Amino acid sequence: MKSTVTEFLRPAGPADVDALMRLRTEAEGWLKDKGTDQWNDAETGARAISKWQETIDDGRTWVCVDVASGGVIGTVSRGPADRDFWTDADKPESGLYLYKLIVAREASGRHLGARMVDWTSRVAALEGRDWVRIDTWRTNAGLHGYYERLGFKHLRTESPAHRRSGWIAQRSAGERSFPDDLLRVLGDISQ
Helix, strand or coil: CCCCCEEEEECHHHHHHHHHHHHHHHHHHHHHHHHCCCCCCCCCHHHHHHHHHHHCCCCCCEEEEEECCCCEEEEEEEEEECCCCCCCHCHHEEEEEEEEEEECCCCCCCHHHHHHHHHHHHHHHHHHEEEEEEEEECHHHHHHHHHHHCCEEEECCCCCCCEEEEEEEEEECCCCCCCCCCEECCCCCCC
């Protein structure tokens, strides 16, 4: 029996920049309300748009779209290994590096974050990688717990003076938290 598709993933395009910035701004406020200092020095304006535009142009940013409204309700990006955290001993080429995972508050409860991680995990396995890797804000213990519940294993915490991120973790490529509720990708939403 096929489940009803209520959201799907697609590559982000230039028209999504405003929606991505709204997601980011909403997440900043939510994080502040939760008492974490994550993103309290928010990248705003031209710098944030420029960084996101680069990942969009490179095909590294995806958006999760609500089928009913057509609105962007989540995003996930991938990028290169951040060499402030990942060393040659980590075999950086063995991982897919997940960045900027954000879910709109209106979509809370749909497990979109976990399902986007599952999608990333499937991509990593298809590419022959061993790991999905993340680095998160060092002081956001709630986020650390969230990723650990999704199967990520904390490897170590790096503390370069010029960075606030540095809690690094990985989980096996191909691992899934919601194997019976996979996100569909545009062009493949009939699954």
